[in-house]
Amino acid sequence: xxxxxxxxxxYSVDVPNDVPLLWVLRDHLKLTGTKYSCGIGECxxxxxxxxxxxxxxxxxxxxxxxxxxxxxxEGLPKDHPVKRAWIQEQVPQCxxxxxxxxxxxxxxxxxxxxPDPDKIIAAMDEMLCRCGSYPRIKRGIxxxxxxxRKEGKRS
Amino acid sequence: MKSSISRRDFLKxxxxxxxxxxxxxxxxxGAKLLSGAEMKNGFKxxxxxxxxxxxxxxxxxxxxxxxxxxxxxxAMIVADELEAxxxxxxxxxxxxxxxxxNPLVRDQxxxxxxxxxxxxxxxxxxxxxxxxxxxxxxxxxxxVAEDECLAxxxxxxxxxxxRKLTYGKLCEKAAALQVPQEPVxxxxxxxxxxxxxxxxxxxxxxxxxxxxxxxDVAVPGMLYASTARPPAFGAKPVGYxxxxxxxVKGVRNVVGTPFGIGVCADSLDAAWKGRDSxxxxxxxxxxxxxxxxxxxxxxxxxxxxPGSKVKDAGDAxxxxxxxxxxxxxVYFVPxxxxxxxxxxxxxxxxxxxxxxxxxxxxxPLVAKMVASQVAGMPADKVYIHTTxxxxxxxxxxxxxxxxxxxxxxxxxxxxxxxxxxREEDIKHDLFRPATCQRITAGLDAGGRLTxxxxxxxxxxxxxxxxxxxxxxxxxxxxxxxxxxxxGSPDNNNIAYxxxxxxxxxxxxxxxxxxxxxxxxxxxPNAFVTESFIDELAFAAGKDPLAFRLELLKNNMRxxxxxxxxxxxxxxxxxASQGRALGIAQHSCFGTYVAEVADISVxxxxxxxxxxxxxxxxxxxPVVNPGPLHAQIEGGVIMGLSTALKEQxxxxxxxxxxxxxxxxxxxxxxxxxxxxxxxxDSKEKMGGMGEPPVPPVAPAVANAFFNATGxxxxxxxxxxxxxxxxxxxxx
Numbered sequence: 001x002x003x004x005x006x007x008x009x010x011y012s013v014d015v016p017n018d019v020p021l022l023w024v025l026r027d028h029l030k031l032t033g034t035k036y037s038c039g040i041g042e043c044x045x046x047x048x049x050x051x052x053x054x055x056x057x058x059x060x061x062x063x064x065x066x067x068x069x070x071x072x073x074e075g076l077p078k079d080h081p082v083k084r085a086w087i088q089e090q091v092p093q094c095x096x097x098x099x100x101x102x103x104x105x106x107x108x109x110x111x112x113x114x115p116d117p118d119k120i121i122a123a124m125d126e127m128l129c130r131c132g133s134y135p136r137i138k139r140g141i142x143x144x145x146x147x148x149r150k151e152g153k154r155s
Numbered sequence: 156m157k158s159s160i161s162r163r164d165f166l167k168x169x170x171x172x173x174x175x176x177x178x179x180x181x182x183x184x185g186a187k188l189l190s191g192a193e194m195k196n197g198f199k200x201x202x203x204x205x206x207x208x209x210x211x212x213x214x215x216x217x218x219x220x221x222x223x224x225x226x227x228x229x230a231m232i233v234a235d236e237l238e239a240x241x242x243x244x245x246x247x248x249x250x251x252x253x254x255x256x257n258p259l260v261r262d263q264x265x266x267x268x269x270x271x272x273x274x275x276x277x278x279x280x281x282x283x284x285x286x287x288x289x290x291x292x293x294x295x296x297x298x299v300a301e302d303e304c305l306a307x308x309x310x311x312x313x314x315x316x317x318r319k320l321t322y323g324k325l326c327e328k329a330a331a332l333q334v335p336q337e338p339v340x341x342x343x344x345x346x347x348x349x350x351x352x353x354x355x356x357x358x359x360x361x362x363x364x365x366x367x368x369x370x371d372v373a374v375p376g377m378l379y380a381s382t383a384r385p386p387a388f389g390a391k392p393v394g395y396x397x398x399x400x401x402x403v404k405g406v407r408n409v410v411g412t413p414f415g416i417g418v419c420a421d422s423l424d425a426a427w428k429g430r431d432s433x434x435x436x437x438x439x440x441x442x443x444x445x446x447x448x449x450x451x452x453x454x455x456x457x458x459x460x461p462g463s464k465v466k467d468a469g470d471a472x473x474x475x476x477x478x479x480x481x482x483x484x485v486y487f488v489p490x491x492x493x494x495x496x497x498x499x500x501x502x503x504x505x506x507x508x509x510x511x512x513x514x515x516x517x518x519p520l521v522a523k524m525v526a527s528q529v530a531g532m533p534a535d536k537v538y539i540h541t542t543x544x545x546x547x548x549x550x551x552x553x554x555x556x557x558x559x560x561x562x563x564x565x566x567x568x569x570x571x572x573x574x575x576x577r578e579e580d581i582k583h584d585l586f587r588p589a590t591c592q593r594i595t596a597g598l599d600a601g602g603r604l605t606x607x608x609x610x611x612x613x614x615x616x617x618x619x620x621x622x623x624x625x626x627x628x629x630x631x632x633x634x635x636x637x638x639x640x641x642g643s644p645d646n647n648n649i650a651y652x653x654x655x656x657x658x659x660x661x662x663x664x665x666x667x668x669x670x671x672x673x674x675x676x677x678x679p680n681a682f683v684t685e686s687f688i689d690e691l692a693f694a695a696g697k698d699p700l701a702f703r704l705e706l707l708k709n710n711m712r713x714x715x716x717x718x719x720x721x722x723x724x725x726x727x728x729x730a731s732q733g734r735a736l737g738i739a740q741h742s743c744f745g746t747y748v749a750e751v752a753d754i755s756v757x758x759x760x761x762x763x764x765x766x767x768x769x770x771x772x773x774x775x776p777v778v779n780p781g782p783l784h785a786q787i788e789g790g791v792i793m794g795l796s797t798a799l800k801e802q803x804x805x806x807x808x809x810x811x812x813x814x815x816x817x818x819x820x821x822x823x824x825x826x827x828x829x830x831x832x833x834x835d836s837k838e839k840m841g842g843m844g845e846p847p848v849p850p851v852a853p854a855v856a857n858a859f860f861n862a863t864g865x866x867x868x869x870x871x872x873x874x875x876x877x878x879x880x881x882x883x884x885x
Contacts, residue, residue, distance in 0.1 A: 036367075042814060093224075097545075134792060136785065
């Protein structure tokens with residue numbers, strides 16, 4: 001049995017400790033917003049927050065995150081600046097990789113003392129999007145940072 | 156705005172209990188519009204919407220949503236002609252049905268950049284017919300003349316008295332009326348939604364993480380499946396340890412399939428562990444020594460063998476002999492992979508009397524046909540539930556993963572979800588085929604192009620899709636960009652007027668599976684022709700833009716996009732230090748595109764930095780500019796990714812590339828500024844999913860030549876290739 005705290009809720013799941021967190025989120029907790037794409041931490045589609053840091057859930061064994069605070073795309077508030085910016089800038093195309101991008105950007109914004117769009121953009125090369133939504137992701141990042149500067153941060 | 160997957164079987168008549176439903180049936184004479192009552196009598200509509208007493212207008216979307224925003228764009232067309240209130244529009248994914256075929260591709264296939272241009276007219280007519288019937292119903296109720304009534308934003312108003320009735324109030328009465336067969340369409344100046352950027356209906360759920368892709372489907376009691384696949388093309392299993400697989404906790408079935416050995420289990424983790432425990436031993440396959448070098452050598456040898464004549468206009472041989480100057484070049488473009496971010500997957504439940512398929516597919520009718528064959532039941536017992544697609548790119552028009560799902564569910568006797576790993580997705584992709592081409596061209600003393608003789612070696616794409624379409628050794632789909640099927644409305648031909656033109660094609664027969672890949676062979680073929688045109692301009696001592704325009708005198712649309720892109724990019728002005736421009740144009744799927752790449756080259760490490768791409772397009776009228784621009788951005792980025800980075804690696808008779816750590820895609824920092832100019836055009840509507848891709852690679856290669864004086868005749872223009880080319884020149 002593995003005990004997990006995801007999006008503020010506690011779960012116990014009967015899975016081997018070595019199963020990647022990604023599959024436990026998706027197939028056991030039915031939190032399918034976190035996506036599988038590469039399985040080796042190369043594309044970032046599976047990004048979640050673990051204790052506030054952006055992490056690749058495909059490459060983390062579920063046994064290693066017991067007792068940690070896990071947040072998925074579903075747990076990020078609907079009115080979170082990054083989610084709002086993504087809608088405002090019409091960022092997604094197919095959208096499959098976007099939860100990962102949103103989780104990456106939201107972690108980078110909350111970690112930074114004074115979020116700087118250019119610094120965040122520079123940290124996005126760990127992520128992939130096959131549709132080529134990069135120009136809009138950049139715009140989304142700028143808009144999200146503007147919202148944060150105006151309204152203050154939120155987790 | 157909410158969209159969802161429809162699991163309702165509404166071809167069987169489970170329509171809204173009351174309300175107005177409009178469809179259209181395609182007849183040999185064009186579209187016949189049908190009322191709800193008629194459709195229940197067995198007519199199969201192509202394009203539908205339904206108005207219910209709650210004022211909601213539900214539009215059924217026949218195309219697959221794979222990021223192009225089609226659910227929004229098609230709904231806008233209906234809403235505009237219907238005079239509906241956008242806030243009351245809902246979208247539903249249509250099921251698989253002949254009635255939903257796109258008239259342009261004659262199938263329910265989201266391919267060939269055909270959705271908007273194919274459904275535009277039928278949807279306008281359907282919307283207009285509904286508006287007219289609603290007005291008629293209101294006029295009848297008020298006992299006034301129809302021309303005293305105005306339909307606007309979901310309400311019919313009697314202009315003199317100010318009386319109003321909503322569409323919801325009118326829909327039941329309207330359903331009983333005759334639908335006009337030749338509805339009066341709005342004037343373009345009267346459009347309320349068409350031509351304006353409307354936010355996409357699918358974006359909020361995608362941002363929330365609530366959107367359902369094939370990968371997210373869950374059916375009660377389902378098993379997960381994974382297949383051990385051959386490591387080499389044509390390899391057959393020699394033996395495997397079934398006991399070791401079944402010993403893994405949670406493994407339920409081990410099933411031999413034409414694709415390999417499938418393992419069904421209670422969880423994906425167990426299915427993958429079971430698959431690995433099989434330790435399948437394979438034979439060496441059909442060409443055990445196949446690798447990138449052997450492939451290229453094979454193509455080069457094929458280039459000297461006789462092929463089939465495709466086009467022979469004038470006398471290229473004679474004109475070449477008479478030419479003042481001859482230019483000859485050989486080009487090679489390697490195979491590339493689709494790598495949709497969502498790997499191939501589907502969920503299938505075969506039962507005694509029905510088969511349900513939940514799949515991210517571009518071709519629901521193809522899926523229905525193959526599922527029917529494999530499940531062994533009539534097509535009307537097969538239900539295709541098209542989910543959202545995590546990219547399509549052409550890969551998802553093929554039904555291989557659906558066949559796999561049906562076989563496994565049938566064998567397991569349970570619903571089965573097949574999930575391909577990224578490694579399977581790359582190694583078992585149906586690749587954009589490699590191509591090798593030689594062109595010999597002649598210039599007269601004035602530097603005018605007089606002759607063009609062109610030999611193409613590449614696999615046939617149609618042989619797996621529709622073998623009958625390969626006639627006398629010619630597969631036009633593999634030649635798109637050079638020559639199109641006779642009578643094709645898409646005009647995927649070489650655009651230049653060349654007086655003596657000869658085109659020959661040899662179908663390559665290497666056992667590497669292929670499939671259409673965004674823009675099909677327009678992209679590799681345009682890389683060859685648009686690079687070579689620059690070579691000719693250089694040989695003629697002419698400006699590449701001027702040289703092109705001379706050959707496009709009678710092609711207004713191609714000329715004006717070239718002129719626009721050149722003007723906006725500052726073509727002909729002195730480039731800034733270390734920078735160079737390159738230009739290319741290509742038209743396909745009815746749309747004309749020109750691009751200018753602005754690059755610099757690091758001669759120490761061979762990295763090409765693309766600073767900016769200026770794009771000019773003429774696609775005729777535009778329905779939803781926001782997603783259109785996104786398609787252009789995405790197409791340019793995908794084109795640039797193949798120009799600079801992508802190439803499938805083959806070894807030991809199979810595919811060596813496996814994941815994103817050895818098959819590299821373009822990243823954000825490598826993405827240039829993209830400046831887009833859409834010509835305000837009244838010409839025929841073209842597609843936009845694919846046309847932005849082909850000009851990218853030749854524009855970059857031409858810029859590279861202008862920067863360095865070195866011509867690279869292969870892709871990708873990666874650092875190793877660039878360094879080698881620079882060294883050779885020195």
